[in-house]
Amino acid sequence: MSGPFASLRDYLSHLEAAGGLRRVECAVDKDRELACIARWAMEGTPEEEQYALRFGNVTGYRTPVVVNVYANHARYAEVLDVGVERLLERWAEAMAGPHPPHRVDSAPVFEVCDTEPDLTTLPIPVWTPGRDAGPYLSSAVVITKDPQTGVQNLATYRIQVQSPRRAGVFFGSRLQHGALHHSAWTKLGRPTPVALALGVPPAVHFAAAAKTAPGIDEMTIAGGLTGAPIDVVQARTVDLVVPAQAEYVIEGFIPPAAEQMEGPFGEALGYMNEAAPAPYMDLTCICHRADPIFHGYVQQLPPSDGHIVMEIGVLGPLWYYLTRKLKLKGIRDMAIAPGSAGVAWLIVQIEAGRSAEADSIGRVLARLNFGQKYILLVDEDIDIRDPHTLNWAISARVDPHRDITLIDDVKTWQLDPAVMRRAAGLGVVEPPYICSMAVVNATVRCPVPEISLPSRQLMDKALERWPETRLPPIRPRQRIRRLLNTHGDSG
Template sequence: MTTAAATALTAKNSVDLRDWLKEVKRLEQLEQISGAHWDLELGALTEIILERIATPPAVVFDRVPGFDPNRRVLVNMLETLERTALTLNLPLELKTIPLIDQLRARLRSMQPIPANVVPSGPIFENVERGEQIDLNQFPVPRWHAGDGGRYLGTAHLVVTRDPETGVENVGCYRVMLQDKDKVGLYISPGKHGKIHYEKTVKAGKPFPVAMAFGQHPLLYIAASQAVPFGVNEYDWAGGLIGQPIDVIEGPLTGLRFPAHAEIVIEGEINPGESMPEGPFGEWPGYYASARRAEPFVRVKALYYRNDPIITGAAPFKPTIHGMYRSCLRAATVWNGMEQAGVPDIKGVYLPPPAQRFMIVVAIKQRCPGHAKQAGLVACQCHAGAYLGRYVVVVDDDIDITDTNEVLWAICTRSDPATSVDLLRRCWSGPLDPIIQPGQKGFNSRMIIEAVRPWEWREKFPATSAISDETRQEYSSKWRRQLEQVQARYTQARRD
């Protein structure tokens, strides 16, 4: 794709999932699969595509057996750099670290743009209340064989309000289909939605909730990221793309939801009521929580567009997905480190297979202790503090997006006796699979300084790799033959 074409795509900023899908189709990154069953088959196909294709397409499943053929499920929304850039209104040709760098610059400079409250929208094409409500009409998947049920909410929005301050929060907490008019809700301790819930039920009052199941992926990103405290997620998303998000105030709860959402419910959680929820295969790639009693929402109103699309992002093993999370979190960690005063950071990356559990930082060493400072701040700034495990600090000649280079740096520039530090009693959570039940509030961190030792860095052995200039010269001279060889062997691997 040319730069001009990329610019034309990113200039179109309608915050409507259907417009976004048209742009993805123009990128030739959208596929359609018809006839996959909601029970395991849809989830299995999603996982197989992620395993087999290095740049997996977004996939729309339609004609799900037993349902209206035009009611669809969308998966793999953000699994390539191009679709991530498109969603964030960044140039599509950016590679990983330049994309992270431009994104963090945008995050530093942007100002939230207040959401635009509108009286109506496509979401009200169908309205059901009372006995009319039937969530079973939608092709809600059972994603994994060990899941305790069908999960409607995996790439969605959960809107709540602080009963004391009136401040609204938009989060992404898993939602299980319990009945035609009931959904289970699991929120990890410490999350804003959980705090709102606890305050409300402590006062003995029903807890109002609105949920959207199908929306532009920008809003899903906003709901699942660590948006700065006190900033509304809709306003943050609007600031990121430079235009306000159209929202509607819910007729029953007053909670705001996207005017262009696909499916929305309004309801409430009654104090003391619960239903069995889970287990669910979560983002670390494990069933980290057992089936247990959790609150559920009694649905009072259901709104949906004609031929609605459920957006899904069921967690599989993170070895096969997670690009957008890596970019967003790397950008926020990088900014957090700079704000704390760490100098000469050349890159921050969270390898998608590790998700939150590993941060790799490249620095140009400026002083004794610089690498240790970078490692400590990376794992304890706000964006890096929750559910981390390892921080690796490398020199700026290492490509931090290349796992082989990072491992090479660890094995040749660090010594376990002098290059490793452990931090104990750091912030963990219920989904940490290695922490035993009853102790999941805390975990530890390892900081690995995989840099040339400061004391004798000038005498450290030189690398034997060819220089960038030599590589460029001979790659250009032998371009045709190299491309032919690469094409033959790439095809052989595919065969």
């Protein structure tokens, strides 16, 4: 079976059959051990060999917990049944041709419904043991709607278990669409209806991470990503529709203008976010499948599968705006640098013959501002997903005085400790916060010597003879192949 997948469990079955899911059957404590084991598995495995983990013996619970499901770019692309090289174009197609969801009358997620909800019955882990305030839903798709237009919004916000029937909702910024919805409901003097969907179809997870304009229902983008409408069903106690194929749906209301302390929590930039007042939701029911699977992101310090979902949630909409809306020419590909928390370092590959346009392309990207601190522009010979060649390009092709442009007073999100230090100095206590941005032009715009590699012909000949050497098998990296293809006559 190949993607797109109608449900998370369909994809997990596919993963396990392909050897991409490992089961942990020993007893594991969800608050002290689970995240630590998952972190070591991620840190100790190359990205291309990453695997999902299924914890089947969580102490005190019968429900299994799965993590690291979207473990690398190939895995993400597989979900959408495309190659990695077509991921951004697939996103542009989805946003240009969204599919409204399909309403159904019944759904697996409503096989069991409890109107006396208790969050402590779910195996919700502590993701930064010894530091977090308690268990958190790290991958919940938070569903709200605009009270005026009725358009729903999907997003992934952190959700803290504060009591059996209460959960803290951290929007991160009052500019987030969910926060805007909550503000609109509060102005009407009414509670905000909210649903938390857990273990949703993969495309719904991906769409919930998308950086889109207000007024767009991300469920339609999820349909665009899969090429078919997503099945949705009316929620039981709130006026919202939810993914029919979810594992869990948690429903409730956020009281108007009410807050309580939330946090601390280990955030996606790799630092602890301090406790502060935040909205909370009072639960009205918890529904789930008869045999639910609990899914979470081990996000915290990069890298993780949550960061990959964040990263493409930035790149996909950005590619759409650049290529479909602005019809900007000269960009061949884009990536987010590993370790930059899914957003901070944007790498842009300029088409061959267009290096002279790199500065103007950089200015356009800076004006769009999808949350980047750095924009790095490179030529086609650079593998934009390889740190070695990226560092080589910066080291050998950049004159800092000439090729780095600093832009001040750029709006940014609040979880960056460097930004928060500046905000504290200015006495700014709420977003939007301000930082600076650097645009680095690492394209070649003058004659340069040949690169110091043997010619492609000789390198290919050596590769053909590799079996004769009786050395261990090798997998040539894309970075060297790209350089040889671009500078084939060198050496």
